[in-house]
Amino acid sequence: GENVEQHPSTLSVQEGDSAVIKCTYSDSASNYFPWYKQELGKRPQLIIDIRSNVGEKKDQRIAVTLNKTAKHFSLHITETQPEDSAVYFCAASRSNFGNEKLTFGTGTRLTIIP
């Protein structure tokens, strides 16, 4: 089955700096890669996703890159703000549209230092 590894497990950055979280996956058939943000005590919420026919996607301060050859994808947050503090999960799925099950990484706890 699919295995998704995520690094680092914790990350602290100064407010205004950039944060990068990296994930690798094992199933070469995976083709849908979403990122979820989970604030303390709250439900995971999708923040951005990317499909295998795209190498990069950006949404305001958030961007995701995908390298299918190397089987890794990354989340980039620029100009970090205190409200970015949360746990971030990457995930992978075989379906282009996420119809099938998502396999999640173990999460990265991001702390923004004011």
Next chain:
Amino acid sequence: DTGVSQDPRHKITKRGQNVTFRCDPISEHNRLYWYRQTLGQGPEFLTYFQNEAQLEKSRLLSDRFSAERPKGSFSTLEIQRTEQGDSAMYLCASSLGRGSRGANVLTFGAGSRLTVL
């Protein structure tokens, strides 16, 4: 509230007891998923439904776990003869499942936290 609802939010039970969780998805969503999340870990897939049909069940799920979605709307997850290792947050999620871009974003519920003593 038009989001995914889960009940109860918290359940404390003694080892060996049965527990049942309910999930009400977003009304127009025909896919429903159950995940389990333990402290410091990502959500772990348990099972999912397309309408009333259970399409996949994790091999990690023991026979003590059963899920139903009898009318293709709400779903229940039952755990029989609970063990301490079952203590976790049980998350339900739903999606439109129509195969078009953006239609398969998973919307999660707030979860049902199970503590087995």
